[in-house]
Amino acid sequence: MFKYFFSIRKLGFAVVLVLTLMTFFLTARSEATEKEPIKVGVLHSLSGTMSISEVAVKDATLMAIDEINQKGGLLGRKIVPIVEDGASDWPTFAEKAKKLILKDKVAVVFGCWTSASRKAVLPVFEKYDHLLFYPVQYEGLEASKNIIYTGAAPNQQIMPAVSWLLKQGYKRFFLLGSDYVFPRTANLIIKKQLKVEGGVVVGEEYTPLGHTDYSTVISKIKAAKPDVIFNTLNGDSNVAFFKQLKAAGITADDIPVMSVSIAEHELIGIGAENAEGHYAAWNYFMSMKTPENEVFVRNYKARYGQDRVTDDPIEAGYFGVYLWAEAVKKAGTTDVKKVREALRGIKYKAPEGWVKIDPTNNHTWKIVQIGKIRKDGQFDIVWSSGKPIRPEPFPPLVSNKKVIAPGKIVNR
Amino acid sequence: MDITIVLSQIFNGLSLSSILLLIALGLSITFGIMGVINFAHGEFLMIGAYTAYVLQKLSIANSGGSLFLLSLPAAFVVAALIGLLLERSLIRFLYGRPYESILATWGLSLILQQLARNIFGANNVEVASPGWLQGGLTVMEGLQLPYNRLFIMAVAVLCVSGMYFYLYRTRSGRRIRAVMQNRQMSACMGIKTNRVDAMTFAIGCGLAGIAGAAVSLLGSIGPSTGQNYIIDAFMVVVLGGVGRLSGTIAGAIMIGTMSPLFEFVTTSSMGKVIVFALVIIFLQWRPSGFFTLKTRTVD
Numbered sequence: 001m002f003k004y005f006f007s008i009r010k011l012g013f014a015v016v017l018v019l020t021l022m023t024f025f026l027t028a029r030s031e032a033t034e035k036e037p038i039k040v041g042v043l044h045s046l047s048g049t050m051s052i053s054e055v056a057v058k059d060a061t062l063m064a065i066d067e068i069n070q071k072g073g074l075l076g077r078k079i080v081p082i083v084e085d086g087a088s089d090w091p092t093f094a095e096k097a098k099k100l101i102l103k104d105k106v107a108v109v110f111g112c113w114t115s116a117s118r119k120a121v122l123p124v125f126e127k128y129d130h131l132l133f134y135p136v137q138y139e140g141l142e143a144s145k146n147i148i149y150t151g152a153a154p155n156q157q158i159m160p161a162v163s164w165l166l167k168q169g170y171k172r173f174f175l176l177g178s179d180y181v182f183p184r185t186a187n188l189i190i191k192k193q194l195k196v197e198g199g200v201v202v203g204e205e206y207t208p209l210g211h212t213d214y215s216t217v218i219s220k221i222k223a224a225k226p227d228v229i230f231n232t233l234n235g236d237s238n239v240a241f242f243k244q245l246k247a248a249g250i251t252a253d254d255i256p257v258m259s260v261s262i263a264e265h266e267l268i269g270i271g272a273e274n275a276e277g278h279y280a281a282w283n284y285f286m287s288m289k290t291p292e293n294e295v296f297v298r299n300y301k302a303r304y305g306q307d308r309v310t311d312d313p314i315e316a317g318y319f320g321v322y323l324w325a326e327a328v329k330k331a332g333t334t335d336v337k338k339v340r341e342a343l344r345g346i347k348y349k350a351p352e353g354w355v356k357i358d359p360t361n362n363h364t365w366k367i368v369q370i371g372k373i374r375k376d377g378q379f380d381i382v383w384s385s386g387k388p389i390r391p392e393p394f395p396p397l398v399s400n401k402k403v404i405a406p407g408k409i410v411n412r
Numbered sequence: 413m414d415i416t417i418v419l420s421q422i423f424n425g426l427s428l429s430s431i432l433l434l435i436a437l438g439l440s441i442t443f444g445i446m447g448v449i450n451f452a453h454g455e456f457l458m459i460g461a462y463t464a465y466v467l468q469k470l471s472i473a474n475s476g477g478s479l480f481l482l483s484l485p486a487a488f489v490v491a492a493l494i495g496l497l498l499e500r501s502l503i504r505f506l507y508g509r510p511y512e513s514i515l516a517t518w519g520l521s522l523i524l525q526q527l528a529r530n531i532f533g534a535n536n537v538e539v540a541s542p543g544w545l546q547g548g549l550t551v552m553e554g555l556q557l558p559y560n561r562l563f564i565m566a567v568a569v570l571c572v573s574g575m576y577f578y579l580y581r582t583r584s585g586r587r588i589r590a591v592m593q594n595r596q597m598s599a600c601m602g603i604k605t606n607r608v609d610a611m612t613f614a615i616g617c618g619l620a621g622i623a624g625a626a627v628s629l630l631g632s633i634g635p636s637t638g639q640n641y642i643i644d645a646f647m648v649v650v651l652g653g654v655g656r657l658s659g660t661i662a663g664a665i666m667i668g669t670m671s672p673l674f675e676f677v678t679t680s681s682m683g684k685v686i687v688f689a690l691v692i693i694f695l696q697w698r699p700s701g702f703f704t705l706k707t708r709t710v711d
Contacts, residue, residue, distance in 0.1 A: 046534075047526060047529065048636075049636050049639075050699055051529065051534040052534050052535055052634060055534045140465050179680075179681045205679060205681035206680065206681055206682060207681065208680065208681050208684060210639070210640050211680060212627075212630065212631045212640050212641075213630075213671075214429070214568075215420075215424040215427060215428070215561075215672065216421065216424055216671075216672040216675040216676050216680070216683075217675075217680060219421055219424065219672075219676060220422050220676065222414075222417060222420070222554065223414060223417050231652055236536060236631060236632055236634060236636075236637075236640070239536060239538070239631045239632030240630055240631035240632070243541075243630060243631060244558070244630065247546075247547070247548060247559075247560055247561070248548070248556060248558060249547070249548060249550070249556040250649075265535070268535060268536075268537070268538070269535060269536030269537060269538055269632040269634070270538065270632065271538040271540060271632075273540070319482060403700035
């Protein structure tokens with residue numbers, strides 16, 4: 001009797017237990033499918049020397065994510081950004097990228113600025129077959145299937161700028177750059193291009209990153225008597241260079257400077273009156289008159305302060321999120337491989353106009369423009385390609401390689 | 413070669429010497445005389461530069477005029493006060509412990525940089541040269557000496573002669589030298605060595621502040637501005653001979669005139685390499701620099 005009673009009680013207990021567990025799991029599961037947010041990684045330098053530039057790009061990326069969330073999110077789910085600090089230190093970038101992929105299990109990562117940081121995270125994204133949106137113009141000669149390049153390739157910034165200068169009658173070029181991979185590769189391309197299109201290089205100088213005394217370089221420029229200076233300096237050096245060029249009595253009327261790393265954001269530090277009348281080549285300028293840009297600038301200022309400015313990498317950081325979101329909608333999932341497939345040829349109307357991911361090389365079709373620096377730190381657009389230009393990460397002038405499919409690079 | 417280029421290179425050499433002298437002067441006090449290896453020295457320079465920036469903001473808000481001249485003494489006071497505070501709270505516990513002070517002041521430098529980033533933002537900012545410092549003195553066709561560089565030379569000469577006068581001709585300056593040469597003896601003579609330490613460190617930091625306000629005329633100001641100058645400052649002091657003002661002057665002139673020369677005949681990166689290599693070779697030959705302080709103490 002006692003035995004019988006005990007087993008009944010045991011059975012009842014087991015049944016209740018199983019039922020409770022089942023309801024618990026079922027509700028948890030249905031909750032998960034309804035509400036589980038999409039995690040995305042944002043990886044920029046928030047401290048160290050590069051934070052000057054990267055904080056603003058991070059801000060634009062977060063703004064795009066919030067805008068999407070306000071419109072109801074993506075696939076009915078909220079996007080939650082996980083922000084990591086790369087600290088201007090390349091191994092840290094690689095470490096944080098690994099953490100975002102493996103620990104946080106993010107669906108995509110937006111980030112990096114310098115080519116050095118991109119090269120550091122590249123093996124991580126390839127090893128785990130993941131996805132990075134890279135928002136800055138760069139020297140080309142790379143096309144990973146795991147990276148979407150939303151900044152300009154060389155043929156979308158440097159090469160059109162050289163052609164334009166030659167067309168204006170500037171034949172004698174002085175090449176000035178910081179001493180690292182981007183300026184050296186850029187100048188290699190420029191030198192080849194000048195040989196083909198009929199210009200000469202009268203001087204070529206590289207200064208260490210962070211160099212602040214340009215008096216000797218300016219003496220060399222005076223001695224070489226160029227028509228134009230092609231400037232690939234990066235960071236603080238630009239400020240010293242422009243201030244000292246002006247103090248030495250060389251104005252934009254004497255020798256104009258064409259820059260490819262100075263945008264509205266950098267002009268705040270340089271002081272626009274020091275660089276007035278000089279040129280820069282970009283895909284986007286804050287002074288563009290498209291309706292999308294007016295909304296973008298207004299929202300950015302409203303969110304981060306009226307004294308803030310937008311510029312090319314900031315805009316690329318912003319529309320990169322939208323391109324990804326479009327691909328997720330098309331794929332109907334956040335699965336990295338499916339999103340990557342869906343990204344091929346995806347289009348979005350960005351502040352700079354239509355942008356499109358090239359289906360073979362993962363770079364972005366972009367409009368090219370040249371601006372003349374105004375006293376107020378904005379640009380007067382003096383030339384525009386009018387329509388988006390196809391990206392060519394391996395310019396035929398310097399490379400015998402070409403991309404035939406994402407990640408597939410062959411000899412020409 | 414064009415005569416104007418030769419002349420402007422000579423001017424560049426003198427100009428760079430004056431800049432190096434100005435940034436190394438404060439360090440020659442704290443590192444050279446006191447023996448504190450202060451890696452945060454560059455950050456005091458940055459503090460001085462930001463003082464000039466803040467004053468400029470205030471003056472634009474108030475009158476539209478520029479208070480740039482006032483920013484030099486203001487930078488001295490602000491940097492000296494922060495230096496005093498840090499000496500009392502941190503540095504004084506590190507006297508005679510070079511390894512710890514390297515690490516601690518390195519950390520301090522990172523903290524100060526991040527503080528500046530939080531207060532002023534990560535963006536570099538600009539101190540506009542006042543109207544009377546813009547442009548330059550045209551000596552002949554194609555040779556223009558920028559006023560802001562001439563101004564920095566004047567400031568450097570003024571600071572060095574001021575320091576000479578202070579250290580060798582005033583009572584409190586003599587007290588500093590006495591304490592640094594023989595601490596126990598000075599204490600026995602009734603000098604409050606604690607107070608002298610604090611004041612000396614504050615003066616060194618203040619001088620860095622002046623240098624910061626002055627170099628803001630040349631480039632931009634950012635949280636990491638000090639990092640651009642710290643290595644040069646140490647090199648000048650070490651080359652000149654630790655402990656002597658005259659050594660710092662000699663070091664600054666040597667490096668200042670050599671760099672533009674080598675930079676002109678080679679490239680900027682190569683010029684720097686050659687200068688560093690020569691300094692290393694020179695220090696092999698004379699490990700204690702140009703001028704050495706002959707003392708009886710063995711420490």
